[in-house]
Every structure is written in C-alpha cells, then in structure tokens.
Amino acid sequence: MEIKRYEQRILIPDEGKYLYNEDAQVISDKVFLGINADENEWIEITEEQKQEIEKQLYEELEVE
Amino acid sequence: MALINKLSAIGNAIREKTGKTDLLTLEQMPQEIKSIETAGGGDSWYDAFWDEYQLNGARVKYDYGFTGSGWNTNIFKPKYDIKPTDASYMFYGASGLRIDLAEYLEALDIDLDFSNCINFSWLIYGSSIKRLGVIDMRKVNTNNNANSVFRQGGADNLETIDKVIVSEKYPLGNNSFTNCTKLKDITIEGNITGNFAIGSSSKLTDDSVNSIINALADLTGTTAKTITFNTTVKNNLTEEQIATITSKNWTLA
Numbered sequence: 001m002e003i004k005r006y007e008q009r010i011l012i013p014d015e016g017k018y019l020y021n022e023d024a025q026v027i028s029d030k031v032f033l034g035i036n037a038d039e040n041e042w043i044e045i046t047e048e049q050k051q052e053i054e055k056q057l058y059e060e061l062e063v064e
Numbered sequence: 065m066a067l068i069n070k071l072s073a074i075g076n077a078i079r080e081k082t083g084k085t086d087l088l089t090l091e092q093m094p095q096e097i098k099s100i101e102t103a104g105g106g107d108s109w110y111d112a113f114w115d116e117y118q119l120n121g122a123r124v125k126y127d128y129g130f131t132g133s134g135w136n137t138n139i140f141k142p143k144y145d146i147k148p149t150d151a152s153y154m155f156y157g158a159s160g161l162r163i164d165l166a167e168y169l170e171a172l173d174i175d176l177d178f179s180n181c182i183n184f185s186w187l188i189y190g191s192s193i194k195r196l197g198v199i200d201m202r203k204v205n206t207n208n209n210a211n212s213v214f215r216q217g218g219a220d221n222l223e224t225i226d227k228v229i230v231s232e233k234y235p236l237g238n239n240s241f242t243n244c245t246k247l248k249d250i251t252i253e254g255n256i257t258g259n260f261a262i263g264s265s266s267k268l269t270d271d272s273v274n275s276i277i278n279a280l281a282d283l284t285g286t287t288a289k290t291i292t293f294n295t296t297v298k299n300n301l302t303e304e305q306i307a308t309i310t311s312k313n314w315t316l317a
Binding site for chain 2: 004006008019021024025026028029030031032033034035036037038
C-alpha cells in the first residue's frame with residue numbers, strides 16, 4: 001500500500017471579488033490549485049473588471 | 065463538388081423535370097420534387113434528392129450539410145449512412161431538428177459514424193438536437209477543428225451526449241460546451257489533456273462528473289491545466305473528487 005500526501009492549496013478571493021486566469025480565460029469564485037500549479041497565474045479582480053472581461057470574452061466568441 | 069454546386073445540380077435536375085425556370089430554395093425543393101409526376105409513382109422524389117445529395121452514399125464532406133432552419137423531420141431523412149470526414153457546421157442553425165439524433169437515425173436505420181472525421185467545429189450550434197450518440201474525435205487534426213463542438217446557441221436543447229472519444233493531441237477547445245445549460249449526461253473516453261471548460265452545465269449527473277474527472281490526464285510533472293465546472297457542480301464535489309482532480313495536477317475552477 002502506498003500513502004501519498006500533498007498539500008491542498010485553495011485560492012479564495014476577498015469578499016465581492018473574483019479570481020481570473022488570463023491564459024485559461026477563466027473567472028472563478030474559488031480555485032483548488034493543481035499539485036504543481038502556479039498560483040501566480042490567478043489574479044484578483046473586482047465585479048466591474050469581471051463584467052468587462054466577460055464582455056470581452058463574449059465579443060471574442062461572437063466574432064469567431 | 066462544393067455544396068453550392070451540389071445544390072445547383074439538384075435545382076437544375078428539378079427544373080429539368082418540372083419545366084420551370086425559377087430558382088429554388090432548399091425548403092422549396094422537396095415540394096417541387098413531390099409535385100413531379102412519375103410513371104412509376106412511389107418514392108422517386110426521395111431517391112432523386114438523396115441520391116444526389118449523398119452522392120449515392122459516397123459523400124464524406126458534410127460541412128454545412130444540414131445547416132439552417134429549413135431542415136426538419138419532414139425533410140431530414142437521409143437514405144445512406146453518414147461517415148463524414150468534415151462535420152464542421154454540419155447542423156449549424158438546424159433549429160427545426162428538435163430530435164434525439166441518435167434515436168432518430170437509428171429508426172431510419174442510418175449509421176452516423178464520426179470515426180474518419182477531422183473537423184467538428186461548430187457541429188450543432190443553433191440546432192435543437194437533444195441527444196447525440198458517439199462522437200469519435202480521434203482523427204481531429206487541428207485545434208480549430210475541435211472548437212465550439214457542442215456549443216449551444218438559440219434553442220440550447222442538448223441534454224445528452226452518449227460518448228465523446230477525445231483526441232489527446234487536439235483536445236476539445238475551451239468553448240466546446242459554452243451555453244450547454246441543459247446538458248445532463250456525458251461520457252468521456254480517452255484522456256483530456258487541455259484546459260476543459262464545462263461551466264454552463266449545472267445539471268450534470270454524478271456519473272457524468274465522474275466520467276470527466278476520470279478522463280483527466282495525469283499531468284504530474286508537466287504544466288497544470290484548468291478544469292472549470294459550473295459553481296453548482298463544483299460545490300457538490302466531494303473532497304475525494306477534488307483531491308483526485310488536483311493530485312493529477314489539474315486546477316479546479
């Protein structure tokens with residue numbers, strides 16, 4: 001039997017804020033990081049910024 | 065032969081029979097064919113249309129094949145099995161096809177086989193299809209060809225995908241499940257190797273969620289990728305499921 005242990009890292013934004021990963025184009029309210037994932041890929045954004053990013057992503061989708 | 069040329073050939077064949085000269089829309093063609101009087105009667109219009117449209121069963125390029133709201137169950141009755149090499153935009157905007165596609169084709173005894181298909185982009189966007197059968201994507205040959213595959217627009221009717229056999233080299237694009245709000249059942253076969261977003265789908269069954277989690281490739285020692293579930297699904301994941309995801313070096317968002 002093999003016992004594996006690892007640390008579960010969870011990113012939780014401040015209240016009213018969100019997390020954004022530009023490369024993956026993902027906005028989230030809570031992120032469970034992969035075992036070797038870089039937490040610096042995620043930045044905290046405000047509700048206003050979230051709406052702006054979602055608008056941009058939607059516009060990009062529409063012109064595909 | 066390009067699709068427009070094929071349609072023109074069908075139009076010419078109909079005009080030759082009717083003696084009319086007006087151009088025909090796709091929606092008008094079946095009625096015009098029906099109106100042609102034939103000595104033998106029977107299904108000659110059906111055979112004429114589908115023999116031409118499916119090249120007597122030899123057609124493989126089905127890009128834009130059944131595009132548009134004019135396709136409905138009165139018209140969409142293929143005569144030959146469908147084994148496309150190109151299925152891009154195949155059912156794009158087919159809002160008249162409010163059907164369980166797998167069951168519908170089975171009833172017609174038509175086999176829809178994607179195992180030779182290299183392009184699935186925008187496969188069913190804007191259609192009303194409720195269920196898809198097996199979508200074998202192993203021969204996809206570019207990232208673009210795996211873009212917006214199941215993406216919904218308009219009807220947003222898709223509830224079930226029996227099985228998606230994914231390509232490891234060209235994984236499903238981030239927009240492949242955009243607006244799939246009614247999707248409940250999906251089975252994934254093969255390894256998911258790229259960022260995977262299914263964030264619109266809040267109704268996924270436990271079996272579907274487990275199928276997706278189990279299909280995530282083990283990325284240990286490589287760059288982490290991100291899987292995005294709908295918040296409702298994410299909040300219902302067990303600690304064990306979350307550990308399974310993150311221990312394979314996937315970030316859950």
